[in-house]
Amino acid sequence: xxxxxxxxxxxxxxxxxxxxxxxxxxxxxxxxxxxxxxxxxxxxxxxxxxxxxxxxxxxxxxxxxxxxxxxxxxxxxxxxxxxxxxxxxxxxxxxxxxxxxxxxxxxxxxxxxxxxxxxxxxxxxxxxxxxxxxxxxxxxxxxxxxxxxxxxxxxxxxxxxxxxxxxxxxxxxxxxxxxxxxxxxxxxxxxxxxxxxxxxxxxxxxxxxxxxxxxxxxxxxxxxxxxxxxxxxxxxxxxxxxxxxxxxxxxxxxxxxxxxxxxxxxxxxxxxxxxxxxxxxxxxxxxxxxxxxxxxxxxxxxxxxxxx
Ligand code: NDP
Numbered sequence: 001x002x003x004x005x006x007x008x009x010x011x012x013x014x015x016x017x018x019x020x021x022x023x024x025x026x027x028x029x030x031x032x033x034x035x036x037x038x039x040x041x042x043x044x045x046x047x048x049x050x051x052x053x054x055x056x057x058x059x060x061x062x063x064x065x066x067x068x069x070x071x072x073x074x075x076x077x078x079x080x081x082x083x084x085x086x087x088x089x090x091x092x093x094x095x096x097x098x099x100x101x102x103x104x105x106x107x108x109x110x111x112x113x114x115x116x117x118x119x120x121x122x123x124x125x126x127x128x129x130x131x132x133x134x135x136x137x138x139x140x141x142x143x144x145x146x147x148x149x150x151x152x153x154x155x156x157x158x159x160x161x162x163x164x165x166x167x168x169x170x171x172x173x174x175x176x177x178x179x180x181x182x183x184x185x186x187x188x189x190x191x192x193x194x195x196x197x198x199x200x201x202x203x204x205x206x207x208x209x210x211x212x213x214x215x216x217x218x219x220x221x222x223x224x225x226x227x228x229x230x231x232x233x234x235x236x237x238x239x240x241x242x243x244x245x246x247x248x249x250x251x252x253x254x255x256x257x258x259x260x261x262x263x264x265x266x267x268x269x270x271x272x273x274x275x276x277x278x279x280x281x282x283x284x285x286x287x288x289x290x291x292x293x294x295x296x297x298x299x300x301x302x303x304x305x306x307x308x
Contacts, residue, residue: 012286144287165208217269230264
């Protein structure tokens with residue numbers, strides 16, 4: 001079997017067009033949504049992510065700016081910055097880019113963000129609302145996965161979904177969203193016994209682990225839908241050749257940049273067994289950004305008492 005490719009980039013383009021329409025409609029009421037991003041320190045990957053988010057905002061007509069703070073920012077300074085944005089009526093969404101440089105503890109500062117401006121959906125209030133199946137800001141990556149599954153016609157009701165990974169950012173909210181849609185959900189983590197055996201029970205398998213190609217063909221139930229959330233930089237030429245045999249594009253990328261991006265799934269092996277699979281890159285990454293745009297427009301509407 002050769003799996004159908006689930007084209008996250010195409011679905012994300014559709015969402016961006018939908019958001020642009022909603023932004024245009026809001027503009028007729030004099031509202032232009034505004035997202036403020038706080039970036040602390042100079043983690044290169046974070047800079048790239050923040051840049052992509054800013055560009056995506058610009059493209060759909062959402063105002064956005066980034067407040068870049070030095071790595072030596074104190075907890076008090078960061079807290080004051082968040083409080084100022086909470087109190088600014090012109091700000092609809094606040095995004096604190098993670099990870100924070102030590103000793104700053106991300107969770108402490110996420111807790112300070114006004115839940116009504118929490119477009120990442122990480123505040124405990126939104127986490128609780130999501131668990132209860134009530135309207136909430138849904139974390140962007142699992143929200144994006146749901147958009148992709150729906151756009152691809154994947155039936156969730158009654159299906160067995162296995163999520164590998166239990167982080168607050170991806171695994172747990174992913175499980176909550178799948179459960180809400182009446183899937184039977186199993187969550188795996190680093191202490192799960194017989195990971196391949198549990199994964200093989202899945203009709204829908206979501207990998208969010210952060211280990212390049214951990215999920216191989218032996219983890220996949222024949223005909224399953226495989227969603228690969230992972231993004232890992234791989235620099236080892238032998239590993240790249242094993243994962244993508246004869247792939248000139250990958251070889252060229254490795255030679256040019258010194259790395260290539262690989263998911264948590266061994267794409268070549270898994271796509272021989274799955275019925276549908278997301279690629280990396282071009283799978284979930286673009287949907288995460290689209291999810292952020294959806295949440296920002298939602299925040300702008302909600303704060304003005306407009307229906308969401
Ligand atoms: P975390 O490191 O926070 O969580 C990883 C999870 O994987 C943990 O629950 C951990 O278990 C589990 N795990 C680790 N090793 C194993 C193993 N050998 N077997 C089974 N489970 C294991 O990662 P995130 O959830 O933040 O991110 C996961 C991946 O998704 C990363 O590659 C990240 O880059 C990517 N990502 C991609 C995004 C996108 O836009 N495409 C957005 C966000 C993340 P335990 O809890 O027991 O430690």
